Amino acid sequence: MACVDPPRKKKKGRYGVAELKTLGNQLLSSASHINNLPLLLTFLSPSSPPHHVLESLLSLHSFFLPLLPKLPSSSSAAAPSAADQSEFIYLTWLRSKFDEFLKSLLDILASPQSDETLKELVLDTLMEFVKVANGGAFHSALYHKLLLSIVRSTSPATFFVDLLESKYFKYIDVRYFTYISLKKLATTLEGKDASDDKIASADGPNESQLSSNMECFIHNMYYTISHVPPLQGSNNTSDLEMWSSSESPPSESDHKQLSGDVSVDDKLLKSKKPNKNVLSAAKIAKKMKLKFTKAWIAFLRLPLPLDVYKEVLVNLHQAVIPHLSNPIMLCDFLTRSYDVGGVVSVMALSSLFVLMTQYGLEYPNFYEKLYALLVPSTFMAKHRARFFQLLDSCLKSPLLPAYLAASFAKKLSRLLLSVPPSGALVITALIHNILRRHPSVNCLVHREDGVDEGKSDHRTDEGSTANSDNVKTSAIPCQKPGIDHFNSIETDPKKSAAMRSSLWEIDTILHHYCPPVSRFALSLGNDLTVRAKTSEVNVGDFSAGSYATILGAEIRRRVKQVPLAFYKASPSSLFSETDFAGWTFKCEEIPEMTNGNNERSTKDLS
Known part of the structure; x- marks a missing residue:
């Protein structure tokens, strides 16, 4: 069977919706029309008309969905036998086309030219592949690419994050791997920050461009991590709904999948045995707290913009500290923020007060710093109400x-x-x-x-001053100040x-x-x-x-x-x-x- 991309007799602009639908029906009906696959892939681009992209997407989604369990991994190097060599070559070629299909979907997702309705359909398609592409287990590598495309976008990620929050963040495994991916993204951005400074030092305009991109990435990452709901206490495992069809909750070694390709997912899938020891709800909550903590600690190490920095300090004591595995890990971040002075110290006081009163944090110079915050500008600050309540509690x-x-x-x-x-x-x-x-x-x-100790001395000084100064004695009040x-x-x-x-x-x-x-x-x-x-x-x-x-x-x-x-x-x-x-x-x-x-x-x- 020939699996070579054929020369296109028609130009891309001459295909209409009816012809694309015909090509998709032929591809789904018979394997003899497999050469329609690369032709349909050419219409999946941000520059293509939305109705062409939609028709091609529906056909390719229906084609690849039943074939995903059979496709080999992208980095598989196993030598097949002579009898299975032709089948292996065919499936490898399909795998390359599926990777091209995924790349086109991610490009459409990140493009500012794409329509929001089309982006929602692309997001749902990718999440369905995340659900089934790993044989029923969560496809963490593909989900990491999806989050990477959302965070690294130069446009705000509010639309995608709101969709994920309304549709998918209610599933425990989606939240679990979201924390893992965000932790890795934050670590990558932290490492690139130092290298970007070296590049920017040689070129002035490049510095502003890099800083603006980094600021946009951090905004998108903060919006994502702040909208992932933390796991609330539950004693029943059945209340923890899963997105993937796997019966077992995410294991501790699943985060290693992010460092490799899909082949790692296949190896883990083959090595898995039927689940006999289902984790309890307490263990799942402990794992979620650990991933939640690692993601937030990695995010707080980034060079946060001032608006994000202030918003983090305002919400930290309510949205983050109660769900951390060890809240004392925030002491360095909060003490540095408290030492900044001004409104930043006022915002950091809430979280620092929680650590001191509930988690036993010792801060030797706490009252000295609090004393320095008593300035007239504090009484006109935005968050002065919380500051005065905490000041009253501290005293x-x-x-x-x-x-x-x-x-x-x-x-x-x-x-x-x-x-x-x-x-x-x-x-x-x-x-x-x-x-x-x-x-x-x-x-x-x-x-x-x-x-009382200084009364005599002060009166003596005042008396000597009054005797030595005889000018305009009528202007001096009767009572001594x-x-x-x-x-x-x-x-x-x-x-x-x-x-x-x-x-x-x-x-x-x-x-x-x-x-x-x-x-x-x-x-x-x-x-x-x-x-x-x-x-x-x-x-x-x-x-x-x-x-x-x-x-x-x-x-x-x-x-x-x-x-x-x-x-x-x-x-x-x-x-x-x-x-x-x-x-x-x-x-x-x-x-x-x-x-x-x-x-x-x-x-x-x-």
Whole structure:
């Protein structure tokens, strides 16, 4: 039987849908029309019309599907006997055409010119080959090529990943081999990153192109790995639905198939015996956790773009850490992220707090880093609500040293002078909880002139300064101002001298222009050491506040007494002299300016 590609008498553009359908029916009806196979393969390309691609795809799919168990592997080198030599040559030729068929399907899948409906049909065809091409076992090598084509595409992989999620990610074996493939892809990208830097150093434009391609690959990989649902706890193996017809769940050695060709699949298939020891649901869950962990750890080693980096940090404590086999493996990634500072540290705090409280992670400089995050920009960050709740949880421990609680209380009170009203509400709630939990720092509330040890020295210094300066003594207030020993610039809370200071900033918000802030600040005047009569404030009720929430709450509030502005005599100035002791507000008129204004008014009247 001749299996040589015949010369094409007709040009490719002269074939219509009816003729392609006739060629497909002839191929399926008789082996004498086997030469129609290479002709139909020529229409499987991204540049071909979609209806031509569709007709050829349907015919070739129906032709190859029953022949797949008979086809040899691509790298098979076994010498057949003389009797079977012709049959072996024929099947080898069919195998080469099947590989060409798969390559054409992957090209259509990755092409931005292809129609989405056609891409969905191609994806379903490839997944069916994954299901049956290995004699009922999962064809991991073919599935790896499919994921490689999706991730390495220069266009977003959202369409394909959404299709896989809706149709195939519910199967346990599909998820299992997805983690294995993504781990290998991430390892490959990590290795190519260093070689790409060497190439880019010799050519400037090549560097930007390589970095943009790498960034697109990482985006596609993150979208894929974040949409694979982790295995939930199940005690029944029958609940774990499989995509392949194999009765046994994926074995630990199946990931080795990815490093070889389809021949490895055939060898494993031939060496398999009937399954007698079905793995329990607990063992399957353990395997899935292991593959899940390896895939995520390999992905986090990549040079993540900033948007992906932030999104990973936001979702890590909920979507990743509970499903890892050993969450402590993330400590290096999270500590490096926490040391970056700014909004990145705020995002990394959630996952780091989970590791410290639930998995026993020790971080010696945790409170020093947390203290450095208390800056005005934090109160306007996007994820500030979660940060303030975690800050309140971190300061809840009764074993917290007094100097540390005082440093946080003083740093927060200093921020009252520069944050918006929503931030002032959060700070008041945090200080309220600190004073109630740590009675040893309540001495900061009503301390007026610093600590007792330094009173005499400070008064002596102030007295000598007052005696030596006799100029404009009338402008000095009657009361001597206290000295604040707190060093707001110091980054180490041990050296901030907060215990020698006072929370004088709280007195400023008692006269705040925003009524909810001033009303809430009155709660700090209560004796918070009496724990039976006081309770902690839920910081979550204030952490996500803004001008809109404050205004909405104030509008909905029922007001019993409305303040009125009443003056017995018309005021002559904006501020009275009693408001600012020692200050005067006078406006001296210049005679020349007065005369000029009078002359100008006279001209206007005339």
